[in-house]
Amino acid sequence: MPGRDTRYRPIIFILFAIALIVTLVLALLPHPPSPLGTMWDKYQHMLAFGSLALLAAFAFPAAPLPLIGERLSFLGAMIEVAQAMPVIHRDCDIFDWIADTAAVVIVMLVIQFAMRQSSRTDLSPSSRSDNGIAPTIKPAQSVSFDLNPLEQD
Numbered sequence: 107m108p109g110r111d112t113r114y115r116p117i118i119f120i121l122f123a124i125a126l127i128v129t130l131v132l133a134l135l136p137h138p139p140s141p142l143g144t145m146w147d148k149y150q151h152m153l154a155f156g157s158l159a160l161l162a163a164f165a166f167p168a169a170p171l172p173l174i175g176e177r178l179s180f181l182g183a184m185i186e187v188a189q190a191m192p193v194i195h196r197d198c199d200i201f202d203w204i205a206d207t208a209a210v211v212i213v214m215l216v217i218q219f220a221m222r223q224s225s226r227t228d229l230s231p232s233s234r235s236d237n238g239i240a241p242t243i244k245p246a247q248s249v250s251f252d253l254n255p256l257e258q259d
Contacts, residue, residue: 122161133185136195152209159213175214182206
């Protein structure tokens with residue numbers, strides 16, 4: 107998908123894996139430490155899943171953003187299901203899952219907005235899409251598409 111840089115993908119993938127493991131461990135420990143002090147529980151969920159969403163979007167640049175969002179939301183739901191098991195000694199809270207999903211959606215929308223803004227500002231010939239359609243701006247400020255950029259009028 108254009109707009110998501112792949113140069114640092116291996117490093118970002120490792121960071122995503124570490125963040126995912128830390129999130130799962132902290133979510134499934136019976137009495138997890140509170141690394142962020144007395145921060146409200148929902149903010150901790152949003153911080154964790156917002157970070158996962160940002161890292162996942164760049165660790166998996168070929169994956170559509172809605173698919174990444176759906177998978178992370180499902181992960182949040184499964185964490186809540188696991189926390190409902192008596193052996194974990196945690197509380198299952200649907201509002202935790204809502205906070206997880208809200209953070210993922212917000213991050214995905216911000217990434218999508220940033221990608222659209224960057225594609226609008228880059229109208230150079232080197233940024234043409236694979237189908238050969240090159241946007242051109244005429245003096246009357248109207249936009250037209252040259253379907254065959256090799257032919258002259």
